Amino acid sequence: MEDIFIKNVDMEKSENLERHRTDGFSSAKSLVVRRGAPFRISLQLEGRPFNPKTDSLRVKIMLGRLYVIMPITFCRRVSSSRWGAYIDPENLDLQSPSIFISSPASASVGHYGFQLCVFSQGSQQARTYGKFILLCNPWCPKDSVHIPFEDQKEEYVQNDSGLLFMGTTMNIVSRPWSFDQYEPGVLETCLNLLQVSPQHQKSRRLDYLNRKNPVYISRVVSAMINSEDDRGVLKGNWSGDFKDGANPSMWTGSGDILSQWAQSGYSPVKYGQCWVFAAVMCTVMRVLGIPCRVVTNFNSAHDTNDNLVIEEYYSEKGEKLEHSKDSIWNFHVWVECWMTRRDIGGEMDGWQVLDPTPQQRSGGVFCCGPSPVKAIKDRRIDLLYDIPFVYAEVNADVHTVIMSKGRVLSRNKDTERVGSLICTKAVGFPRLQKITGDYKYIKSPTSTLTSRSSAMSDDSTLRRGSSKGVFVFLNLDKAPVAGEPIGFTVKVINKQKVAKTMKLHLNAQAKEYNHSPSDTFWEMQGIITLAPMEVKTLTQQILPAQYEDVVGDNLINLAVVLEDKDSHERVLASEEFNIASPQLNIQITDEDSVVPNKEQTAVVTFTNPFSHMVSGVLTVAGAGLIQGKIHFRMLPLRPRGKVEQCITFTPGMVGTKMLQASLSLTNVNSTIRGFKMVFVNRV
Structure with a gap:
């Protein structure tokens, strides 16, 4: 009988990548598939056609030194708990048979090898090797990472x-x-x-x-x-x-x-x-x-x-x-x-x-x-x-x-x-989704109101403090923005029927998100006199020139301490906050006609909010849109000045992608960022 040879193995890459939702990994050298689902490979035979009556196929699947050997059957029913392989008898091409290999839904993740052998009348005639990468499968209900929606x-x-x-x-x-x-x-x-x-x-x-x-x-x-x-x-x-x-x-x-x-x-x-x-x-x-x-x-x-x-x-x-x-x-x-x-x-x-x-x-x-x-x-x-x-x-x-x-x-x-x-x-949208209630039982509005009123005598929140007769509240006028004064109020309430004289200390320190603050960069002291049951509100500002050189990407710890001159009792209120940086604005020139492999244009705009000139390096990147990164040097820009930078990009794949830009300023401890979601349509 004429010998049978395996001339080639076609990993059917495009079909398998699409079926296994791994087409994003098309640049990988090996085929990438997900466990718990079959993938197809095709053999190209030489010598003579495959004869199901006299010939048989076996496949050996290998992960490191672990392996499993199994016959390739003509039954499409395979178990989800063990490896299996079959030829579809309804679409059998004897010169180029297609083999489906199915992994269990609990198979190990890794880089696999396989060996295919053709046996004819009990003797091995031909064999070939191949490779594939196996990943978890959230689309498979029996996979332990299956997610429903x-x-x-x-x-x-x-x-x-x-x-x-x-x-x-x-x-x-x-x-x-x-x-x-x-x-x-x-x-x-x-x-x-x-x-x-x-x-x-x-x-x-x-x-x-x-x-x-x-x-x-x-x-x-x-x-x-x-x-x-x-x-x-x-x-x-x-x-x-x-x-x-x-x-x-x-x-x-x-x-x-x-x-x-x-x-x-x-x-x-x-x-x-x-x-x-x-x-x-x-x-x-x-x-x-x-x-x-x-x-x-x-x-x-x-x-x-x-x-x-x-x-x-x-x-x-x-x-x-x-x-x-x-x-x-x-x-x-x-x-x-x-x-x-x-x-x-x-x-x-x-x-x-x-x-x-x-x-x-x-x-x-x-x-x-x-x-x-x-x-x-x-x-x-x-x-x-x-x-x-x-x-x-x-x-x-x-x-x-x-x-x-x-x-x-x-x-x-x-x-x-x-x-x-x-x-x-949030799923599908570039915005925040609160999940606090997944981690802790959140008090109802009624119980929250109760705790806030009882806090007047027992607890204090970030912005509030109390002593036996004096309460102090520290409130920012609005979320601070770079280049603008930080406005805040100190509200003092005398709950007693006697007049009070209080020493006032206000203190601002720059801090990193995970550290105690550094040295004080702004402070103010004074004396407050309070009539019986009087409420007094003080307004204050920290000017940009006072915080720009020390804050940058850091935060501010702002605290007020009041000391009763007679009893020496002290009460504190504090707030830690960051200063919102300006955003880079990104606009796509022809936003509705973005398609793969067609050059597109975007414009990045920056307005200097600081009280002095700034310069820096603009970096633009976007996975699936730009290969690597593009860098531009920004010349010194005067206060309130505006600069525009035109960039080009060529999308490589369909779907929603992110174009992002960051401006690293050389004379300010700050990085300005911006992003734009880009939907790449099918041609």
């Missing part, structure tokens, strides 16, 4: 851009970020991250076996994003000194970071802070097929002694002091991933908190989670993983203490400040 899959798996929320609740900053999961080399780097991990180095077999479980994968990735215990992606730095690396504020996407890490031989990239760690982890999880979103917790507590109390200290002049290891970050950014939790019970399925920022060890390693959001809400500290730590981040009480020469002068408690707003990007 199509728009959620588009947002949390396929979307290659998003918004990170920063600043303060009064002045929320929407920072554009490019996740870059479809950029060349990013997929391979994310898979290599698993290979570089200590778990893989310790036992490759065990690591491959465990990669079927998103709980395991997410813990490995959470640890590998930071470099504290391994050859992780990012080195954290909160010192303010970034001269031997990049200022974390300068990153605009994950692609540059992951590429730099891979090209350096997996040496940590310098530097990251919480939003960078979280955004890069979001990229890796979306690449691996696990639904992921970036979440911001405003006024996030770091409770080092597990007592659910954060103490903040002030001097009698209103200066915030660094006396405690506990701290409150104005914002902290982590991710949530969607998965079932068979390890702890089905009621904990859904969103899970994972935090790659190195703060505290979990199982001896700097990682955090996955902590079920439902468990955090119900304080189920008996469950895995790290629920007490995350619970404190959103629920701790704040004790504000005024000190003088080591002596406590007054103490107030705030039960509402920590975790005051938890949010993420």
Whole structure:
């Protein structure tokens, strides 16, 4: 009988990528498919046609040294729990048969190889090799990362851009970020991250076996994003000194970071802070097929002694002091991933908190989670993983203490400040979605009113303080904007039927989102006399020339302390806020006719809000729109002056993409940003 040979294997790339919703990975060298769904390959035979009566096919699937060998049948029914392969008997081409390979919905994520063998009358006649990458499958109901709604899959798996929320609740900053999961080399780097991990180095077999479980994968990735215990992606730095690396504020996407890490031989990239760690982890999880979103917790507590109390200290002049290891970050950014939790019970399925920022060890390693959001809400500290730590981040009480020469002068408690707003990007829209109620039970309007009135005698909020007879309120006139005066009022109420003379101290300090403030840059002192039961309101301003040189991308801690000259009792009110930067305006010239492979034009506009001339470098980027980045040097621009920069871009794929621009000013500690969502239509 004439021999049979395999001349070629066609991986049917375009068909499989579309069917598996992996067409964004078309630049990958290997075919990219999702588990729990069949993919098709076609053989081109030589010698003679395939004879189903005398010939048979087998396929060997390999992941590292793990493998499974199975016959290729003529039955299309395959199990969702094990590997299978079949030829469709209704469309059988004997010279070029098509083979469907089906993976279980719980197959391990990784880079696979396969070997096809043709047997004729018991003897092997021909064999060939191939490769494919297998990812999790949120579209498969039996996959443990299945998420129910199509728009959620588009947002949390396929979307290659998003918004990170920063600043303060009064002045929320929407920072554009490019996740870059479809950029060349990013997929391979994310898979290599698993290979570089200590778990893989310790036992490759065990690591491959465990990669079927998103709980395991997410813990490995959470640890590998930071470099504290391994050859992780990012080195954290909160010192303010970034001269031997990049200022974390300068990153605009994950692609540059992951590429730099891979090209350096997996040496940590310098530097990251919480939003960078979280955004890069979001990229890796979306690449691996696990639904992921970036979440911001405003006024996030770091409770080092597990007592659910954060103490903040002030001097009698209103200066915030660094006396405690506990701290409150104005914002902290982590991710949530969607998965079932068979390890702890089905009621904990859904969103899970994972935090790659190195703060505290979990199982001896700097990682955090996955902590079920439902468990955090119900304080189920008996469950895995790290629920007490995350619970404190959103629920701790704040004790504000005024000190003088080591002596406590007054103490107030705030039960509402920590975790005051938890949010993420809305599905399908470039705006904020509040998810605070997923993490904690929010008081009804009636109970909130009660707590606010009782706070007049017992608690204090950010802007309010009280002593035995005097109340003080600190209120900003509006959200501060760069280049404009910061206007605020101090309202003082004498609740007693005796006159009072009060010493007034006002103090403003610049601060980073996660640090105690630096030295005072603005202060004012005075005397207030209050008649019995009198209410007095003072108006104040901090001028741009007084804050521009010290604030930039930083925040301001503003505090007022009143001291009763007779009793020496003190009362404090404080507010921490950021100053909104101006936005770069981006306009597309012909917005409705943007299609792939056709050059388009956009105009970026900047108006100088500062009281002095500025210059800088404008950087424009956009995954799927621009290859790499475009840089322009901006000449000195006078106060209130306007400059326009025309740019061209050529979209590479259909869908909604983000064009983003950032202007790094050379003589101001500030970066001005802007973004424009671009819908690329099919031709």
